[in-house]
Amino acid sequence: MKEKSPGIVAIIQARLGSSRLPGKVLKEVQGRPLLSYMLERVAQSAYIGQIVVAITNRSQDDPIVDCCHKEGIAVFRGDEDDALDRYYQCASSFHADTIVRLTADCPLMDPKVIDAVVAEYISGNYDYVANTIPPNATFPDGMDVEVFSFAALERAWREARKPSEREHVTFYFWKNTDCFKTHRYDLEESLSHYRLTVDYPEDFEVVSKILSELYPRNANFTMQDIISFLMRHPEIQKNNASIASNQGWEVSLEKDKHTWREI
Incomplete structure (x- = not known):
């Protein structure tokens, strides 16, 4: 039985200092910040008992505080x-007993996807479950959910x-x-x-x-609703189809090389 628990805490990582699209999490669609849409959707999870937005200590992130307080x-x-x-x-x-890690660059997050990953984590008694572990993850970039103890x-x-x-x-996992009982949750x-x-203007x-198309008709639209919409409008999907995922990982891994050379 699905039940909200105070010990299951969604921690949404957010910042305004993106080099590729500055201020992206507060960019507005129909007069509303992307982060606001995401918070509304995450709150619909059947498991999550608390939602926290984790930001940096830098003053440039202060506007995120204002947005969260309004919500x-x-x-x-x-x-x-x-x-x-x-x-x-x-x-x-x-x-927190269980952490649901989300990132604020995923404003279309489907609460049903969150609940599926949480349910997998609970039923398998895992330390860490995600739907994004490379290579060959099956979920769209933007539906990233990680659950761990x-x-x-x-x-x-x-x-x-x-x-x-x-x-x-979660790189260490x-x-x-x-050292950890891990699992990737996949689509068929x-x-x-x-x-x-x-992550980019596109x-x-x-x-x-x-x-703009789906929210006015049904605020609770699902991942499948999104896919169906894009299948009907392939010209929209093509706008960002050529962008590679997770480019920031490569930069971090390069830092590792320099760090270990210095040791």
């Missing part, structure tokens, strides 16, 4: 570069040393599957060729059109 959502501020520490401190402050997060926080493992919260048919995240154009 009645808590905010936690922490280290800009050490996102792993930010997550750990946030989870500890809100007494506080105990696993605490271990990663204590042991992770490389820049990539501190900057990207991926790299140390012998891959939808990974669809791009629903917001992405915003696509997401803006999706929200």
